Amino acid sequence: xxxxxxxxxxxxxxxxRILYYAxxxxxxxxxxxxxxxxxxxxxxxxxETAVKQLRELYEKALPEVGEVNAQIFEVHSMLLEDEDYxxxxxxxxxxxxxxxxxxxxKAGEHFAEMFSNMDDAYFRGRAADMKDIxxxxxxxxxxxxxxxxMGTEPVIVAAEDLAPSETVKMDKSKxxxxxxxxxxxxxxTAILARTMSIPALIGIEIKKEWDKKQAIIxxxxxxxxxxxxxxxxxxxxxxxEKEEERKRLYQTLKGKETVTRSGKKVRLYANIGNVxxxxxxxxxxxxxxxxxxxxxxxLESKDYPTEEEQFQVYKRVAExxxxxxxxxxxxxxxxxxxxxxxxxxxxxxxxxGFRAIRICxxxxxxxxxQLRALFRASAYGTISIMYPMITSxxxxxxxxxxxxxxxxxxxxxxxxxGQVEEGIMIETPAAALISDQxxxxxxxxxxxxNDLTQYTLAIDRQNPSLDEFYNAHHEAVLRMIHMVAxxxxxxxxxxxxxxxxxxxxxxxxxFLEMGIDELSVSPGYILPIRKIILDAx
Amino acid sequence: MVxxxxxxxxxxxxxxxxxxxxxxxxxxxxxxxxxKTEKGNADVKKLLxxxxxxxxxxxxxxxxxxxxxxxxxxxxxxxxxxxxx
Numbered sequence: 138x139x140x141x142x143x144x145x146x147x148x149x150x151x152x153x154r155i156l157y158y159a160x161x162x163x164x165x166x167x168x169x170x171x172x173x174x175x176x177x178x179x180x181x182x183x184x185e186t187a188v189k190q191l192r193e194l195y196e197k198a199l200p201e202v203g204e205v206n207a208q209i210f211e212v213h214s215m216l217l218e219d220e221d222y223x224x225x226x227x228x229x230x231x232x233x234x235x236x237x238x239x240x241x242x243k244a245g246e247h248f249a250e251m252f253s254n255m256d257d258a259y260f261r262g263r264a265a266d267m268k269d270i271x272x273x274x275x276x277x278x279x280x281x282x283x284x285x286x287m288g289t290e291p292v293i294v295a296a297e298d299l300a301p302s303e304t305v306k307m308d309k310s311k312x313x314x315x316x317x318x319x320x321x322x323x324x325x326t327a328i329l330a331r332t333m334s335i336p337a338l339i340g341i342e343i344k345k346e347w348d349k350k351q352a353i354i355x356x357x358x359x360x361x362x363x364x365x366x367x368x369x370x371x372x373x374x375x376x377x378e379k380e381e382e383r384k385r386l387y388q389t390l391k392g393k394e395t396v397t398r399s400g401k402k403v404r405l406y407a408n409i410g411n412v413x414x415x416x417x418x419x420x421x422x423x424x425x426x427x428x429x430x431x432x433x434x435x436l437e438s439k440d441y442p443t444e445e446e447q448f449q450v451y452k453r454v455a456e457x458x459x460x461x462x463x464x465x466x467x468x469x470x471x472x473x474x475x476x477x478x479x480x481x482x483x484x485x486x487x488x489x490g491f492r493a494i495r496i497c498x499x500x501x502x503x504x505x506x507q508l509r510a511l512f513r514a515s516a517y518g519t520i521s522i523m524y525p526m527i528t529s530x531x532x533x534x535x536x537x538x539x540x541x542x543x544x545x546x547x548x549x550x551x552x553x554x555g556q557v558e559e560g561i562m563i564e565t566p567a568a569a570l571i572s573d574q575x576x577x578x579x580x581x582x583x584x585x586x587n588d589l590t591q592y593t594l595a596i597d598r599q600n601p602s603l604d605e606f607y608n609a610h611h612e613a614v615l616r617m618i619h620m621v622a623x624x625x626x627x628x629x630x631x632x633x634x635x636x637x638x639x640x641x642x643x644x645x646x647x648f649l650e651m652g653i654d655e656l657s658v659s660p661g662y663i664l665p666i667r668k669i670i671l672d673a674x
Numbered sequence: 675m676v677x678x679x680x681x682x683x684x685x686x687x688x689x690x691x692x693x694x695x696x697x698x699x700x701x702x703x704x705x706x707x708x709x710k711t712e713k714g715n716a717d718v719k720k721l722l723x724x725x726x727x728x729x730x731x732x733x734x735x736x737x738x739x740x741x742x743x744x745x746x747x748x749x750x751x752x753x754x755x756x757x758x759x
Contacts, residue, residue: 208691209690211691211694212690212691212694215694215697215698215721216721216722219720219721219722220719220720221720221722221723222722248722251726252725252726255726255728256728257687257728257730259686259687259689260725260728263690263725266690445685448685449685452685551681551683552683553683553756
C-alpha cells in the first residue's frame with residue numbers, strides 16, 4: 138500500500154481503479170499542402186465542430202456548475218470566432234501552404250505568448266485559454282476526439298493537470314474522483330469539481346504505472362492510497378456506504394421549496410465562514426446565505442484587509458450565489474476572535490468587552506472600508522448587511538449614518554450600488570427587549586442565539602463546569618425569541634435565526650409556530666431541516 | 675463621428691466575459707466602433723484585440739463611432755459599458 142497526501146479540492150470518498158489520463162503529446166508536424174482551398178475548408182469545418190462542442194459543453198455545464206462558471210465555454214467559442222485569430226490561421230495556410238493543424242497550433246501559440254507577456258495576472262492566465270481552444274481544433278482535425286474516453290468501468294482519474302473543458306467533458310457517472318499534480322484549489326477545474334461534488338485532491342506526484350491499480354481518495358483528510366490493503370479498503374467501504382446512505386435520503390429534497398404542509402414558506406439559508414464554503418452551500422441547495430462571517434478576512438490577514446481585497450471576496454460570493462440573497466455580517470472580532478494588528482487590550486471579561494460593532498463605531502475608518510467594499514459588491518448580486526452586538530437605538534442610528542455616508546461617497550464617484558437591505562443581529566437581552574423600537578430603524582432581524590443564550594442565562598459557554606446549569610431550551614430564551622418575532626412582524630420586517638439553535642431540530646416546529654421567516658444553518662443541516670419543515674403542519 | 679469617454683469600473687478590468695458580450699453588442703451595428711486608449715487602439719468588434727490591451731479598472735477609454743447609425747450605436751455601447759464594465 139502506498140500513501141500520499143495532497144490538498145483537498147472536494148472532500149468525499151472515492152474508491153476504484155485508476156485511469157492514468159495523458160494528453161496526447163505527439164507533436165504537430167508541419168506539412169506542405171498543395172490545395173490550400175481544401176485545407177481552408179478543413180479548418181472551417183473543424184472550427185465549426187469545435188464551436189458546436191463548446192456549445193454542448195456550455196449546456197452540459199450550466200445545470201452542473203451555474204451560469205458564471207459555465208460562461209468560460211462561451212468565451213472559448215467567441216475566441217475561436219475572433220477575426221484576428223482566424224486571419225492568423227487562414228493567412229498561414231494560404232501564404233505558407235501549411236496544413237491546418239500546424240497553422241492552428243502556431244496561431245494558438247502566438248496569442249498565448251501575447252497574453253503570457255502581459256503585466257496583469259488575470260490576462261496572463263488567458264494564455265491557457267488560447268492553448269485550450271487551439272488544441273480542441275487540432276484534436277478535431279486529427280480525429281483524436283476520443284482521448285480521455287473512459288471505458289465502461291467507473292474510475293479515479295490521475296493526471297498531471299486537467300483543463301476545465303476536460304473536467305466537464307468527463308462522464309460523471311464514470312468519474313469517481315480525480316487526483317492531479319498541478320492546479321490550485323481555486324482553479325476553474327477545482328471550482329467545477331467542487332460544484333459537481335467530485336472527490337478530488339491536487340499536489341500529488343502522479344505515476345504512470347498506477348494505471349489500472351486500485352486506489353482510495355480520502356478527500357476529508359487529503360490522503361490518496363494506491364493499492365490499499367484489505368483492512369483499509371474495508372474501513373473506507375464502510376465510510377463510503379454511510380456517506381451514500383445519507384446523501385440518498387437528502388438528495389431527494391434538493392430543489393424542493395421549503396414549505397410546511399399548511400403552506401407556510403420558510404427561507405432556509407446557510408451560515409458560512411469562508412469563500413471555500415460556497416461549494417457546500419450550492420451542494421446542499423441553500424436558498425441563500427443567512428450569515429456570511431466576514432471575520433476570516435481579518436483573521437487570516439497580517440494587516441487590515443483593503444477595500445479592494447474585501448470587495449473581490451464579497452463580489453465573488455454575490456456572483457456565485459447568482460441573485461440569491463447573501464447576508465454579510467460586518468466585522469465581529471474581539472472576545473475569542475483576535476487579530477494582533479488591531480492592538481486590542483487584554484480584557485477581564487472579553488465576552489462583554491470591546492468587540493464587534495463597538496470596535497467599528499470606535500474606529501469608523503475600519504468600518505467604512507468594509508461598508509464601501511460591501512456596497513460596491515452589491516452591484517453584482519443581492520447583498521444584505523447585518524450588524525452584530527447591538528444594544529441600543531443610538532448605535533443603530535450611528536451605524537445608519539455611516540453606511541449612508543459610505544453609499545453616498547460611492548455614488549458621487551459614479552460607482553454603481555445595488556439595493557441593499559440593512560439589518561441587525563438580536564443577540565443581547567437589551568436588543569431583544571427594545572426590539573419594538575429597533576424594528577422601526579432596520580430592514581430585518583436575525584437572532585444570534587449563541588450569545589443571546591449566554592447573556593440571558595449569564596452562563597459562559599467556554600466553561601465546561603457550568604454545563605449542568607445550561608439549558609439550551611430555557612423558557613427565557615424562547616420567550617425572548619417569540620417577543621422579537623412579534624415585534625418584527627408588528628413593524629413589517631422579517632425575522633430569522635442564525636445561531637446554533639436555528640439548526641436544533643427539536644425546536645424547528647416551535648420556531649414555525651412563532652412565525653420565524655428564515656432559518657440560517659450550517660450547510661450540512663439544510664436538507665435535514667427542510668425535511669422537518671416539509672413534514673410539519 | 676460620435677465620441678465619448680468612459681472610465682472602467684470593473685475590478686478585473688475588461689476581462690473575457692464582458693469583453694465577449696461587448697463584441698456581440700458592437701456587432702449588432704454596421705457603424706465602425708473603435709476603442710482608443712493610452713495602451714493602443716482596438717476594433718470593438720474584435721475580442722482578442724480588446725483583450726490584448728489589458729485595460730484595468732480606473733483606466734479611461736475613448737470610444738469613436740462612425741458610419742451608418744452612429745448615434746444609436748454610440749448610445750448602445752455607452753449603456754453597455756455603464757451596465758457591465
